Amino acid sequence: MTQFTPREAAVNRRQAMLAVTAAGLSASGPLAASGGRRLTVAAFPLVDEIVRAALPSWRRLHPAVDVQVVSRQYADHHTAMTTALSTSVHLPDVMALEASYVGRFSQGWGLEDLSQAPYNVGRIADRFVPYAFDQTRNRRGARVAVPTDIGPGTLLYRTDLLARAGLSEADLTPSWEAYVAAGVKIKAATGAYLIGNAQSVKDIVIRSGLRPGEGLYFDKDSKVLVEAPRFRRAFELAREVRRRKLDAKVNAWSNEWAEGFRRGTLATDLTGAWMVGQMATWVAPGTKGLWRVAQLPENTFVGYGGSFYAIPRRAQPEQKALAWQLIELLTLDPALQLAAFKAQDAFPALLQTHQDPFFDEPVAFLGDQPARRLWREAARRITATQVHKQTNFADEVIGTELDNVLDHGKDIATALADARRLLERRAHR
Amino acid sequence: MSRRSLAALRLSPRWAPYVFISPFLLLFAVFGVFPLLFSLHLAFQSWEPTSGLDAMEFVGLENFAFALQDEWFWKSLKNTLWLAVVSGAPQHLVAIPLAVFIHTSFKRLRDGVVGAYFLPYITSTVAIAIMFSSLFSKDFGLVNAALQAVLGMEHVDWLGRAENIKPAIAFIVFWRYLGFNVVLYLAALQTIPRDLYEAATMDGAGRWQQFWHITLPNLKPMIFFGVTLSVIGGLQLFEEPFILTGGRGGADQSGMTSAVYLYRMAFDFNDFGGASAMSWLLFVVVAVLTWLTNRAFRQKGA
16 A cells, blocks of 8 residues: 565665676667767666667657666665765766655755656656655655656465465455465465565555555654554564464575575565566576466555656756656657566556556466556555655664564564664654 | 976976875875765764755754764674674684794695685675675575584574674684784794794793793784784774675674664665764774773783
């Protein structure tokens, strides 16, 4: 129901993608014919590939304006953008940003407010998946970015393991309690773990039942919310998962984690739709046909990452109009958005593309399940949460307190009270 | 080029020293002095970095007050001290006897043996971290496989459980810097005059007495140097824990040293002012401990 961008997963997702397509860093095309103008786009894999693929269309519209794509690895890119914004030096004309960084950068004044003239992004608001567009709004009401791709959350499960335990999809999805109970049966029948880490269950349950615009860890006035019932329930469920030995205690993207998928010791995963592409290409291509996807238990809808384009406020003023035209092309052209979906698993934020027949096509890795329909449905039901300045820190504190509960049997009420105390000290910094 | 134009290029003796020394001074000013002053300035500001340099706001000592009351700052400082002691002390306790052993027992193979011990020191940290994270891997790692085969132990989650992370990091740091200290002590051993040992042998002193009464006292200046380096290096420990814990400090932040924490304060938690204040507090701790080391050695040596 909310925007969910676990930083680690997002980082590693991009790193993983980098590993898959370590393709041409320097393929940004020859410098423009002299005299022409040039736009600079700073991006990370695979958004850089998507921008490059759009360049022929751009040249048809603006033959005199060359586009230079500067690519860096995921973490390097965002560090470089932080530095560029803080010093106003080497600012690109267009900046690609991953979802969690949109929330973070929107705290400051570094990004152009696109709700103002000449951009008036409000007039194209209804063309995007609502939560993705909502996420571009900061506390002051400015619109700091335009969404290009999204990561609807999904439940991946192994049909063969479920069948051996005498279960079906309907046993997994009605509620989180049902999901855990199914895990017990799977473990008993097959020895496989329900999930990689109990933390992932907590990550989703604390995000369930949020009203649009409600904060995850802090409310609008920076009041700390971590003792709310959703946190207590999330911690209890995670503890139950650990107590019943249903999690493999591995971290996402580790060797053990990937081996777990390959060897069939992990029966389900709670993740973004893009994970299917990762599984099919390198994580566990040998398990093709054994997996299916479903909506997350209890009809929970969360987003896992996504990409956006923004214009730095201090970019060269005479370039901004052109930069905006490039962003419009990249985000509003259905053909380009679909091409990016097909080539790079970048689920389109542009609603118009969602009617394309491609969404009804079977996905081979999922045993020909028409999974994209499911994700399309999920995308519309996700809601955005307001990012607080201390969200990253709060993620860390809550994760740590849950570790204390899982590993050392710390009392849940004490753990959440300790977390609240730590967060209260930071809330107004 | 004519002789005349060459003469025009000639530096006057008055300026030559300054010109020759300027590359270092320029680089030092840009990469040494400026960042220091900038971080000192930042320590008194509240700053949202993405808003630009002009978004800084003077907050006086607030960042220092925050840092001193921050539980995680103290936690990271405790981690750092623990790691500095547990990884630092064995380095010297092993390096000194090892250096003496190599010095007395190896003749032709000496350089090869020293090289083998020194190799970890010059190996890239990233390569080390990759190697050790697979060695320490819970299900597929060699360490657990060996422990299981020899001692019949259950698999230990070395890098996943809070209580195991620090020992794992300390072991790697020990392994990495042992060779460096061996080289230091070998160099010092070569400066001890042989006559001292000959005279001691004639007086009937055994090897142990020679080690205790000749070698150790003569090594004292080098021990002071080595320990000082270990104290400073240990308190600034960053790379090994950073990479082994994926840049996050590990479960319950038990591998989060002060240096890792202040990096995270700035780049993960967006608090550059707080991070700068902490880095200056860390500087004070390093200075005090170095001074204490100095005093400890001076008193004993005097």
